[in-house]
Amino acid sequence: MLRIPYSELLETLQRILLKVGLDRPRAALCGQLFAETSRDGVYSHGLNRFPLFISMIRSGFVDVHAQAERVSTSGALERWDGKSGPGNLNAYQCMDQVIALSRLHGLGCVALANTNHWMRGGTYGWQAAEAGVIGICWTNTSPNLPPWGTSEPRLGNNPLVIAVPRKQGHVVLDMAMSQFSYGALASYRMSGELLPVEGGFNSEGMLTRFPAAIESSKRPLPIGYWKGSGLALLLDLVAATLSRGCATYQIDAAAERESRLSQVFIAIDPSFAGQEYFPAEVADQVIANLQLPFQSADEHVRYPGERVLRTREENMRQGVPVDPTIWRQVQEMV
Amino acid sequence: MLRIPYSELLETLQRILLKVGLDRPRAALCGQLFAETSRDGVYSHGLNRFPLFISMIRSGFVDVHAQAERVSTSGALERWDGKSGPGNLNAYQCMDQVIALSRLHGLGCVALANTNHWMRGGTYGWQAAEAGVIGICWTNTSPNLPPWGTSEPRLGNNPLVIAVPRKQGHVVLDMAMSQFSYGALASYRMSGELLPVEGGFNSEGMLTRFPAAIESSKRPLPIGYWKGSGLALLLDLVAATLSRGCATYQIDAAAERESRLSQVFIAIDPSFAGQEYFPAEVADQVIANLQLPFQSADEHVRYPGERVLRTREENMRQGVPVDPTIWRQVQEMV
Numbered sequence: 001m002l003r004i005p006y007s008e009l010l011e012t013l014q015r016i017l018l019k020v021g022l023d024r025p026r027a028a029l030c031g032q033l034f035a036e037t038s039r040d041g042v043y044s045h046g047l048n049r050f051p052l053f054i055s056m057i058r059s060g061f062v063d064v065h066a067q068a069e070r071v072s073t074s075g076a077l078e079r080w081d082g083k084s085g086p087g088n089l090n091a092y093q094c095m096d097q098v099i100a101l102s103r104l105h106g107l108g109c110v111a112l113a114n115t116n117h118w119m120r121g122g123t124y125g126w127q128a129a130e131a132g133v134i135g136i137c138w139t140n141t142s143p144n145l146p147p148w149g150t151s152e153p154r155l156g157n158n159p160l161v162i163a164v165p166r167k168q169g170h171v172v173l174d175m176a177m178s179q180f181s182y183g184a185l186a187s188y189r190m191s192g193e194l195l196p197v198e199g200g201f202n203s204e205g206m207l208t209r210f211p212a213a214i215e216s217s218k219r220p221l222p223i224g225y226w227k228g229s230g231l232a233l234l235l236d237l238v239a240a241t242l243s244r245g246c247a248t249y250q251i252d253a254a255a256e257r258e259s260r261l262s263q264v265f266i267a268i269d270p271s272f273a274g275q276e277y278f279p280a281e282v283a284d285q286v287i288a289n290l291q292l293p294f295q296s297a298d299e300h301v302r303y304p305g306e307r308v309l310r311t312r313e314e315n316m317r318q319g320v321p322v323d324p325t326i327w328r329q330v331q332e333m334v
Numbered sequence: 335m336l337r338i339p340y341s342e343l344l345e346t347l348q349r350i351l352l353k354v355g356l357d358r359p360r361a362a363l364c365g366q367l368f369a370e371t372s373r374d375g376v377y378s379h380g381l382n383r384f385p386l387f388i389s390m391i392r393s394g395f396v397d398v399h400a401q402a403e404r405v406s407t408s409g410a411l412e413r414w415d416g417k418s419g420p421g422n423l424n425a426y427q428c429m430d431q432v433i434a435l436s437r438l439h440g441l442g443c444v445a446l447a448n449t450n451h452w453m454r455g456g457t458y459g460w461q462a463a464e465a466g467v468i469g470i471c472w473t474n475t476s477p478n479l480p481p482w483g484t485s486e487p488r489l490g491n492n493p494l495v496i497a498v499p500r501k502q503g504h505v506v507l508d509m510a511m512s513q514f515s516y517g518a519l520a521s522y523r524m525s526g527e528l529l530p531v532e533g534g535f536n537s538e539g540m541l542t543r544f545p546a547a548i549e550s551s552k553r554p555l556p557i558g559y560w561k562g563s564g565l566a567l568l569l570d571l572v573a574a575t576l577s578r579g580c581a582t583y584q585i586d587a588a589a590e591r592e593s594r595l596s597q598v599f600i601a602i603d604p605s606f607a608g609q610e611y612f613p614a615e616v617a618d619q620v621i622a623n624l625q626l627p628f629q630s631a632d633e634h635v636r637y638p639g640e641r642v643l644r645t646r647e648e649n650m651r652q653g654v655p656v657d658p659t660i661w662r663q664v665q666e667m668v
Contacts, residue, residue, distance in 0.1 A: 076410040077440025077602060106411025107443050109602060134572055147635045150626040162568040164575060173568045175561045197559060223558025225531060227509045230638040233620070234496040234507045238468055240616050241498060241604050247616055249623040266600075268411060268443060270575050282574050282581055286567070289583040292484040301481045304564040 002327060003319030010035040013050060016333045020057050021064040026089055033088045037120040038320050041311035044183030045120040047322055051329055053086075053119075061259045062086055062116050068093050076105035079243060082115030084259060091118040091137075091263060092127065098267040099131045107268040113245025117258040122174035122308070125163030128267050129170035135163040136266040140236045142251045142258050145178050146219050148229035151205065153218050156248040157181065158235040163305075165270075166283040172305035177232035178220035185211040185220070239264050336661060337653030344369040347384060350667045354391050355398040360423055367422045371454040372654050375645035378517030379454040381656055385663055387420075387453075395593045396420055396450050402427050410439035413577060416449030418593060425452040425471070425597060426461065432601040433465045441602040447579025451592040456508035456642070459497030462601050463504035469497040470600040474570045476585045476592050479512050480553050482563035485539065487552050490582040491515065492569040497639075499604075500617040506639035511566035512554035519545040519554070573598050 014031035022030060034053075038046030056062040066085035070078055078097065082090040094110040101108020118124070118139055128135025141156035157178040164171045180188070180199045188195055188211040198207040200214035200221045207221070214220050222228030240247035245262035252259065290301045315321070348365035356364060368387075372380030390396040400419035404412055412431065416424040428444040435442020452458070452473055462469025475490030491512040498505045514522070514533040522529055522545040532541040534548035534555045541555070548554050556562030574581035579596035586593065624635045649655070 074440035074603070075438070076442075077436075104409070105439060106408035107441065108410075109441050134575065136572075147624050147626065149630075149633065150624075150635060152626050154624055154626060160565075162565070162572065164568065164571045171568065171571060173564045175558075175564065179558055179561070223561045224509075224513055227513070227557045230507045230509065231494075231496070233624070233637060234498065234505065237498045237505060237617055237620055238470075238496065238602075240620070241468065242602060244616075247620045249620060268572075268576060269408070282578075283571055286571055286574070286581045286583060290481050290484075290488055290567070292481065292486050292488060294483045296483075299483065301484060303567060 001321050002324045003315075003321050004327065005319050006035065006039055006316055009038060009047065009320050009322070012330060012334060013047075016054065016330065019334070020054060022086070026064075026086070029092065030086055030089050033092065033119065033123055035320075037123065038322070039312055039315050040120075040122075040308045041315065042120045042122065043321065043323070044181075044187065047320075047330065048326055049119060051326065051333075054333060056116065056257060056259070061257055068112065068115070076101055076108045078108075078110045080110055080112045082112050084114055084116060087116035087118045087261070088123065090115045091124050091265070094263070094265045095124040095127050095135065095137065095267070098135075098265045099128060099133055102133050102267040102269040107266065109242075110265045111239065111242035111244075112263045112265065113243035115261050115263055117261065118263065120174070121159040121161040122172050122305075124265065125161040125172040125174060126170060129163040129165040129172060131267075132165050132269075132271070134165070134268040134270060135161065136268075137161050137264060138235045138239065139261055139263040140239050140246075140248045140251070141261065142253045143248050144182065144218065144220070144253070145222060145229070145232060147233070148222055148226040151201070151219055153253070154249060155222075155229060155232045156236055156251070157220065158232045158248075160231075160235060164283055168284060169309050170305055171283060171287070171303050172308070174304070175223075177222055177228045177235070179223055179228075180211070180214075180220060182215065182220075185215050189215065236262075335655050336658045337649075337655050338661065339653050340369065340373055340650055343372060343381065343654050343656070346664060346668060347381075350388065350664065353668070354388060356420070360398075360420070363426065364420055364423050367426065367453065367457055369654075371457065372656070373646055373649050374454075374456075374642045375649065376454045376456065377655065377657070378515075378521065381654075381664065382660055383453060385660065385667075388667060390450065390591060390593070395591055402446065402449070410435055410441060411443045412445070414444055414446045416446050418448055418450060421450035421452045421595070422457065424449045425458050425599070428597070428599045429458040429461050429469065429471065429601070432599045433462060433467055436467050436601040436603040441600065443576075444599045445573065445576035446597045446599065447577035449595050449597055451595065452597065454508070455493045455495040456506050456639075458599065459495040459506040459508060460504060463497040463499040463506060465601075466499050466603075466605070468499070468602040468604060469495065470602075471495045471598060472569045472573065473595055473597040474573050474580075474582045474585070475595065476587045477582050478516065478552065478554070478587070479556060479563070479566060481567070482556055482560040485535070485553055487587070488583060489556075489563060489566045490570055490585070491554065492566045492582075494565075494569060498617055502618060503643050504639055505617060505621070505637050506642070508638070509557075511556055511562045511569070513557055513562075514545070514548070514554060516549065516554075519549050523549065
């Protein structure tokens with residue numbers, strides 16, 4: 001496996017983003033968000049997705065000059081138009097805005113329409129937690145998940161992020177409503193592994209642990225069967241209703257483009273009502289209380305976000321693992 | 335099956351609540367919330383749970399005279415103390431409050447500590463939707479769900495409710511983080527049915543569809559395995575952090591008492607920014623688009639909340655089904 005220094009990854013991505021037309025501060029932030037995603041071990045939405053992002057810029061699906069704009073406001077609730085700008089910059093800006101709203105009002109919500117794929121959803125959870133607030137956000141997606149009981153993808157797998165700040169390591173959940181995201185299916189397939197549990201139906205409608213069979217049938221399993229199907233529906237409804245943007249059924253399922261998405265960002269300031277408060281203690285005790293004998297002796301109960309910190313530290317020290325083919329492809333874009 | 339008129343059920347419950355000490359308006363509302371829950375087909379949390387509720391009043395776990403009080407406020411975010419009052423009255427009051435906050439600020443959030451079991455969570459989703467706003471709420475519970483990979487219940491199954499208003503029938507999701515709630519396990523057991531999918535582990539650690547085996551092992555399966563386990567953890571952390579009340583690990587697992595719970599209520603007004611708006615259209619189209627050939631020919635894709643309306647109509651017309659033993663037991667309390 002090839003590892004490259006984080007700084008080299010970061011500078012390479014930033015130079016390419018400048019070249020395709022982002023202005024300097026936006027190229028810097030956009031490249032940083034991509035590089036941090038690989039640094040944190042979410043390779044599918046970091047470097048590995050960068051070439052698709054560049055091709056979406058070149059084909060006009062992503063407008064590098066577009067900046068999200070506030071359309072309306074009602075105190076703690078705002079509606080924004082992403083104007084088809086870069087999805088990670090739009091999402092970062094909206095989370096920044098709800099953090100500011102939460103300082104003023106206790107909590108804030110921004111509903112964002114017309115945006116592009118936000119890449120790693122967890123990014124905005126970490127962003128909120130770093131600011132000391134609780135962050136909740138989700139996105140809809142193109143149709144990629146059949147409603148429970150059917151075989152045609154009409155729902156999105158609509159990733160949901162919830163983050164709680166903690167001095168010893170933020171707790172950041174980032175999960176799609178399918179048992180395995182398409183990125184996870186691809187990773188299992190490429191490493192030749194079976195899924196640890198059934199992850200969807202094959203084209204014959206049988207449950208399977210073969211990742212490629214699910215990629216080809218486009219029938220991943222919603223978490224909890226009917227429950228994840230229902231939750232995916234509600235996340236889509238709330239996002240489309242509040243943003244007045246597209247619901248999943250209006251989003252082009254073609255390719256992996258994922259444009260015209262709708263997203264919701266919420267931040268809640270736990271130190272509200274003028275009292276100094278950092279929720280470290282309760283979170284520490286809750287997590288300490290989860291430590292139990294684990295099914296395999298060399299593992300333990302991990303809280304969401306725990307593994308990220310370990311991977312981040314390792315990748316900063318040893319270099320960020322990259323797929324040599326993709327890295328070469330990206331280097332040629334500079 | 336015995337069916338009784340809704341009005342008879344309602345009046346019986348209200349009379350008993352007066353007798354155990356609730357004042358007139360609170361007895362009226364509390365009885366109504368119980369009766370509506372049975373009317374809507376959620377028998378486990380309506381009449382069937384009423385005797386336990388009365389016994390919790392008699393044993394002092396529920397204080398009929400306690401009224402929830404606001405502890406602090408920060409504009410759109412408030413912290414309330416439930417003072418061990420009746421859980422459904424506390425929850426109803428907090429949802430009412432966030433609906434009011436959402437009219438003022440676009441959205442509102444109340445975190446409630448020291449409350450009791452809220453009975454049917456969906457109640458507060460319907461309440462928000464009836465008011466024309468989006469409702470999101472959840473509760474923690476006593477430890478009843480093992481963290482993924484372990485065998486001891488340390489998480490709660492922490493039901494989550496999301497509701498979107500719609501003229502043709504509100505969309506109301508009400509789901510626990512376990513594949514089957516304990517109420518659902520009991521229903522399957524009493525009807526002698528196997529679960530439709532594996533719902534947990536038996537005492538030997540094997541996945542099973544036998545409801546009684548899971549009731550006895552106390553090892554229900556989280557939805558989506560590690561995903562539902564993570565989501566349950568985050569819901570608990572946010573509720574305990576914001577309310578400064580108990581986290582699941584601090585809640586007495588004994589019996590089914592479920593006191594000292596922490597809950598979060600959020601309402602978002604989709605007509606914010608002074609524009610008339612009812613999200614009927616987008617919700618209608620999203621739901622219409624889900625209609626697909628279903629796995630069994632006599633069924634169709636149901637949206638969350640759809641079955642409730644049918645059951646409600648049937649039960650108002652034909653009477654509310656009651657368990658004869660429980661109904662007799664309740665009648666004797668009058």
